[in-house]
Amino acid sequence: GESVGLHLPTLSVQEGDNSIINCAYSNSASDYFIWYKQESGKGPQFIIDIRSNMDKRQGQRVTVLLNKTVKHLSLQIAATQPGDSAVYFCAELGGGAQKLVFGQGTRLTINP
Amino acid sequence: DTAVSQTPKYLVTQMGNDKSIKCEQNLGHDTMYWYKQDSKKFLKIMFSYNNKELIINETVPNRFSPKSPDKAHLNLHINSLELGDSAVYFCASSPDHGSEQYFGPGTRLTVT
Numbered sequence: 001g002e003s004v005g006l007h008l009p010t011l012s013v014q015e016g017d018n019s020i021i022n023c024a025y026s027n028s029a030s031d032y033f034i035w036y037k038q039e040s041g042k043g044p045q046f047i048i049d050i051r052s053n054m055d056k057r058q059g060q061r062v063t064v065l066l067n068k069t070v071k072h073l074s075l076q077i078a079a080t081q082p083g084d085s086a087v088y089f090c091a092e093l094g095g096g097a098q099k100l101v102f103g104q105g106t107r108l109t110i111n112p
Numbered sequence: 113d114t115a116v117s118q119t120p121k122y123l124v125t126q127m128g129n130d131k132s133i134k135c136e137q138n139l140g141h142d143t144m145y146w147y148k149q150d151s152k153k154f155l156k157i158m159f160s161y162n163n164k165e166l167i168i169n170e171t172v173p174n175r176f177s178p179k180s181p182d183k184a185h186l187n188l189h190i191n192s193l194e195l196g197d198s199a200v201y202f203c204a205s206s207p208d209h210g211s212e213q214y215f216g217p218g219t220r221l222t223v224t
Contacts, residue, residue: 034213036215038153043202043204043215043216044202044215046212049212098160098168098209098210099157099160099168105155
């Protein structure tokens, strides 16, 4: 499954499938990007980050891809599990700003 | 052990009252933040402090006043509460402004 954060805030996938969550960021000068996961009733939790000198970074079951040409960031989650159900946020930092700017968020639902 | 903690978790109060939310981090970080998350899950920074000094003050009404008694604490005081202040408020900390941020569990404020 695939979603665009700004136009499709909800994504449903079957347990075990891979999911892709997309994010369009706004500042071409941003040089640091983070994906956060927010479960119901909790604060955002760091998943993975990437700096602008890279275009791909992998973690455990997650991969972040950065395309600076089109200012696009994606989070791939492999073999989704029920515990992956949450709202996922991308955030950007840089360009002289000292604050993280968060995207809209995408709600990921894992169906059994 | 809780890295970033907030109290209270829930706060219900009437319009016009004054209330405070407390935040503490035991990570040894230099920078702390307050965020507001609205009903649509949009996360926006309000303030940031670095070593007890105010760094970022977004366009927030004067009724909101952060106070940092020391590097590990950043409290938020709100005067003359309004209905529109109802939201979830998150505290966060980071080693510095260019690093990932660790969020607290949030304080759900309801103004009636």
